[in-house]
Amino acid sequence: MNRSVWKRKTVSALLALALLVCLSGCADKPSRSELQERLDADVTPTGPELPAGAVSDAPAADEPVNTEPTPSSPSSPEEDAPEEPEEPDNPVKPGDPVGEDGMPADKDLLRLLTSMEIGLTGANTFTFRSASELTSEELYLSFLLLTPYDELNRRWDESAQNFYFTEDDICAELSKYYRDFHLDIRQNQYYDVSARAIVTPLASGFGGGRNIVIEEKTMEENILTVTAAFYDMDDRTYAPENCRLRKIYTLERYDGGWYFLSAIEQPMSECAEPETAALLLTMLRRAQLVNLDDSERLQYTHQTDYKDAYCAYQQYFTDHAAEFAAYAGADGSWMSFYWLESGLSCIVYDTGGSNETQLLYQPSSGVQTI
Numbered sequence: 001m002n003r004s005v006w007k008r009k010t011v012s013a014l015l016a017l018a019l020l021v022c023l024s025g026c027a028d029k030p031s032r033s034e035l036q037e038r039l040d041a042d043v044t045p046t047g048p049e050l051p052a053g054a055v056s057d058a059p060a061a062d063e064p065v066n067t068e069p070t071p072s073s074p075s076s077p078e079e080d081a082p083e084e085p086e087e088p089d090n091p092v093k094p095g096d097p098v099g100e101d102g103m104p105a106d107k108d109l110l111r112l113l114t115s116m117e118i119g120l121t122g123a124n125t126f127t128f129r130s131a132s133e134l135t136s137e138e139l140y141l142s143f144l145l146l147t148p149y150d151e152l153n154r155r156w157d158e159s160a161q162n163f164y165f166t167e168d169d170i171c172a173e174l175s176k177y178y179r180d181f182h183l184d185i186r187q188n189q190y191y192d193v194s195a196r197a198i199v200t201p202l203a204s205g206f207g208g209g210r211n212i213v214i215e216e217k218t219m220e221e222n223i224l225t226v227t228a229a230f231y232d233m234d235d236r237t238y239a240p241e242n243c244r245l246r247k248i249y250t251l252e253r254y255d256g257g258w259y260f261l262s263a264i265e266q267p268m269s270e271c272a273e274p275e276t277a278a279l280l281l282t283m284l285r286r287a288q289l290v291n292l293d294d295s296e297r298l299q300y301t302h303q304t305d306y307k308d309a310y311c312a313y314q315q316y317f318t319d320h321a322a323e324f325a326a327y328a329g330a331d332g333s334w335m336s337f338y339w340l341e342s343g344l345s346c347i348v349y350d351t352g353g354s355n356e357t358q359l360l361y362q363p364s365s366g367v368q369t370i
Contacts, residue, residue: 129314131178277321279328287335309344316367
């Protein structure tokens with residue numbers, strides 16, 4: 001081969017090799033403008049620092065950001081199913097009337113009645129003919145049972161690690177459920193004279209259970225009468241002969257809630273037909289002092305002797321329900337009170353006036369037929 005030709009080929013090969021090496025190095029090396037962009041990015045805060053080796057999900061500076069919501073992938077039925085709401089620790093008053101009958105649902109009534117029967121036991125039972133009969137201890141327990149725990153918690157003092165319940169606090173809540181109650185907060189064992197309040201570290205913790213079945217409920221005007229039977233905790237037959245206790249509750253509906261008017265135990269001998277006593281008690285609550293003007297009626301109905309007489313009549317009609325079954329079963333039967341010098345007279349009569357009985361209450365002898 002000609003020497004000059006060989007030299008040209010060798011030089012061309014070396015130049016080609018050098019060009020390849022140069023191009024290879026230039027492909028990995030950023031330009032000056034690219035280096036400046038990277039330096040700017042390094043000193044500009046763009047979010048939390050990522051660990052070494054982590055990959056950021058943030059879009060690049062020149063990449064458009066998608067503001068549309070990203071659809072999530074379908075989840076399993078278990079994940080989509082809503083969680084079951086927990087039952088509140090405290091009872092609630094019956095909800096708004098349901099149905100055309102204006103009565104609350106059985107489940108609402110049962111929750112309320114069961115809670116009261118669990119919390120008021122022993123010497124402090126949930127049994128009364130009028131709220132005026134409830135002791136201060138029973139009223140305080142009612143306050144704890146009826147008040148939502150969030151409300152109780154507002155009276156918690158963190159520094160003292162105690163609840164502070166004033167008489168105003170208690171009465172404000174009780175007035176939603178009772179009328180004509182008399183609370184003497186000083187009788188409570190936890191009453192603190194200096195704080196003028198009940199001071200206690202505990203405001204809940206009522207345990208246990210009652211197996212209660214609502215047998216009947218009736219609504220007359222705003223008065224709800226509920227007949228409930230009590231059974232052993234493990235009883236699921238609910239046979240009448242297994243009934244341990246039967247009680248008749250009366251509640252009065254008002255705009256925003258229900259008042260407890262009474263909770264009366266039925267003697268087991270009368271368990272078979274409690275309707276008569278319940279109707280008589282409903283009639284009794286509708287009765288009025290008819291021979292007095294409004295101012296006198298207000299004066300008398302706030303007197304202790306009138307309240308004692310009224311309670312005595314409640315007990316009398318409960319004990320003698322069978323004797324007054326004809327009145328209770330007659331449409332339009334009525335009762336009227338007359339205030340006499342000798343005592344409080346009550347006349348029970350039906351619409352036609354053909355059946356009438358007059359009773360008289362005297363503190364010394366109770367209720368008697370005249």
